[in-house]
Amino acid sequence: MQDTALYVVATPIGNLQxxxxxxxDVLNQVAVIAAEDTRHSARLMAHFNIKTPLISVHEHNERQRVERILQYLSQGESVALISDAGTPVISDPGFVLVRAVREAGFRVVPVPGCVAFVTALCASGLPSDRFSFEGFPPAKSQARQQFYRERETLPHTLVFYESPHRILASLTDMAEVFGPQRRAAVARELTKTFETIHCAPLAELLDWMAADSNQQRGEFVLMVEGAVPKPADQLDDEALRVLDILLAELSVKQSSALAAQITGIKKKLLYQAALERS
Structure with missing residues (x-):
């Protein structure tokens, strides 16, 4: 092993191979392994005959563990960071620790491997030239719908994680916000025995999952195709809403001029729409 460092080590998301x-090698050579759940990771260590001591670093104690890990590093001993599965820091604890270690002047070395959303996206059949990983949506429906509305016009593929007890509710909100015909994909139990990757319009995807309780179990990645850009001569719902508000108080000419300033849309297009709506 080279210089003292914090090694951010990816572990399998299901298949130990x-x-x-x-x-x-890294997990065998570091002084200590910082694990999200030591009991869970102990099984992985036993499988690979790794004897390195484990300490817990999870969302509830991460800040408190920073000083302890910095002490290891200051004494010239390297530390590995792992999560329960996949790559640490990606919707898992570790960001606070990684930043603190870097700010203290120590090296942070990635040891790449599995990432659930990348694994899902490459086999989904949805566009992957541009995408954004959005993590877990809010737990409550109203907040979740607002979360989706803020993203409904984005032109690239959207990737989310979701829990089994919210998967149907989340798909229902997606169909309402993104529209029932927007293509989407769900991936569950990736690399495990019951791995499933299914792509369909949101309404069909929701019906398919609701009809089979077995498909509602496991770890989920949800992917939604990006919005199709509207033609240049077509006004979106928000522009029409602004125009209607202004028309209630102002003339067609004033409304279209002010709406152009607010939305950035050409005045001529707004003026024609205002004539049709007045």
Missing amino acids: DMTPRAV
């Missing part, structure tokens, strides 16, 4: 030889 996805563990890389480099990850095993």
Whole structure:
């Protein structure tokens, strides 16, 4: 092992054969492994005969653990950071620790491997030239719908994580906000025995999942195709809403001019729409 460092080590998301030889070497050589759940990770360590001590670093104690890990590093001992599955920091604890270690002047070394959303996206059949990972949506329906509305016009593929007890509610909100015909994909139990990746319009996807309770179990990645850009001569709902508000108080000419300033849309297009709506 080279210089003292915090090694951010990816672990399998299901299939243990996805563990890389480099990850095993690093976990064997560091002084201590910072694990999200030591009991869960102990099984992985036993499988690969890794004897390195484990300490817990999770969302409730991460800030308190920073000083302890910095002490290891200051004494010239390297530390590995792992999560329960996949790559640490990606919708898992670790950001606070990684930033603190870097700010203290120590190296942070990535040891790449599995990431659930990348694994899902590459086999989904949805566009992957541009995408954004959005993490977990809010738990409550009203907040979740607002979360989706803020993203409904984005032109690239959207990727989310979701829990099994909210999967149907989340798909219902997606169909309402994005529209029932927007293509989407759900991936569950990736690399495991019951791996499923299913792509369909949101309404069909919701019906398919609601009809089979077995498909409502496991770890989920939800992916939604980006919005199709509207033609240049077509006004979106928000522009028409602004125009209607202004028309209630102002003339067609004034309304279209002010709406152009607010929305950035050409005045001529807004003026024609205002004539049709007045």
